[in-house]
Amino acid sequence: MHKIIPLLLLYLTVSGCAFFKEAVDPAEGWTVERLYTEAKRARENSNYTRAVELYEFLETRFPFGVYGQQALLDLAFVYYKTGDHESALSTCDRFIRLYPQNEHVDYAYYLQGLVNFYQHSRPTDRLFPADMSERDIASARNAFQNFGELLNRFPTSTYASDSSIRMVYLRNMLAQHDIHVAQYYLRRGAYVAAVNRAKNVVENFEKTPSVPDALVILAKAYRIMGMEDLSTDAIRVLELNYPNHPGISEARRIVLN
Numbered sequence: 001m002h003k004i005i006p007l008l009l010l011y012l013t014v015s016g017c018a019f020f021k022e023a024v025d026p027a028e029g030w031t032v033e034r035l036y037t038e039a040k041r042a043r044e045n046s047n048y049t050r051a052v053e054l055y056e057f058l059e060t061r062f063p064f065g066v067y068g069q070q071a072l073l074d075l076a077f078v079y080y081k082t083g084d085h086e087s088a089l090s091t092c093d094r095f096i097r098l099y100p101q102n103e104h105v106d107y108a109y110y111l112q113g114l115v116n117f118y119q120h121s122r123p124t125d126r127l128f129p130a131d132m133s134e135r136d137i138a139s140a141r142n143a144f145q146n147f148g149e150l151l152n153r154f155p156t157s158t159y160a161s162d163s164s165i166r167m168v169y170l171r172n173m174l175a176q177h178d179i180h181v182a183q184y185y186l187r188r189g190a191y192v193a194a195v196n197r198a199k200n201v202v203e204n205f206e207k208t209p210s211v212p213d214a215l216v217i218l219a220k221a222y223r224i225m226g227m228e229d230l231s232t233d234a235i236r237v238l239e240l241n242y243p244n245h246p247g248i249s250e251a252r253r254i255v256l257n
Contacts, residue, residue: 032058036067043074048082069099073108080115088115106150110159113146117166137177144170175205175214182217191221212238216247 030038039054055075062068072095079088092108092115099105119139147163147170154160182197194217201214215238222231235251242248 032062032065032067035062036071039071039074043078046081048078051078052082069095069102070104072098073102073104073111076108076111080111085115085119106154106157106159109146109150109153110157110163113143113150113163113166116140116143116146117170119143137174140170140173140177144174171205172208172210175201175208175210178205179210179213179217182214186217186221191225194221195225212242212245212247215242216245216251219251 035054035058039051039058042048042051042054052075055071055078058071059068059075062071072091076088076091076095079085079091089112092112095102095108096105116139119142144167147167150157150163151160151167157163178197178201182194182201185191185194185197198214198217198221201208201210202218205211215234218234219231219238222228222234235248238245238251239248
């Protein structure tokens with residue numbers, strides 16, 4: 001019996017070492033093809049923790065081959081799906097920097113745009129839709145830039161059409177954000193700041209739904225500051241281009257008082 005216990009302890013020690021080695025490096029003996037196949041299967045089955053583990057291992061062990069490059073791109077997608085936005089963006093950056101001639105590099109730009117596009121989305125938004133223009137819009141600006149770069153570099157990309165649609169949405173949202181800010185300044189009596197924001201919408205976001213609101217703000221702010229000619233010009237442009245806008249009557253009163 002005394003001899004069995006040391007042997008049992010030795011067995012447990014060896015088994016424990018083997019278990020620990022597998023936990024640390026579960027795919028040590030796998031080929032690159034098997035690594036990629038298993039990682040892809042885990043991703044498709046939404047087993048993202050396992051997918052990250054295998055993709056990271058593959059990309060570290062086989063960094064420059066075809067599988068290694070694809071693993072890096074797939075890894076960025078898995079980070080995106082798990083909500084790890086920072087890792088997704090940095091992985092896309094690394095892919096673009098390392099493999100600028102890769103045939104799928106357009107997807108890296110597109111994925112950057114998606115990550116930034118959804119950066120501040122919240123789980124409750126599906127139940128209670130939020131106005132994204134009232135949030136911090138740094139990520140929206142980054143998304144607009146990402147999609148724009150994709151279209152400039154790869155105008156015939158598979159992702160070009162969707163990127164264009166998202167850019168229209170983002171452009172409208174950025175313009176609306178400036179309207180929110182301009183209205184805030186107007187309420188606070190910061191009329192110059194309100195004018196600057198409203199002018200930015202008129203000059204840089206033409207044809208967006210926010211332009212008539214910007215003209216109303218300009219008419220009000222200029223009138224309060226005693227700049228009658230500029231106020232009259234703003235109301236004239238508003239009447240000429242948006243004759244049915246509900247803010248016209250209000251803007252007229254501001255000008256005529």
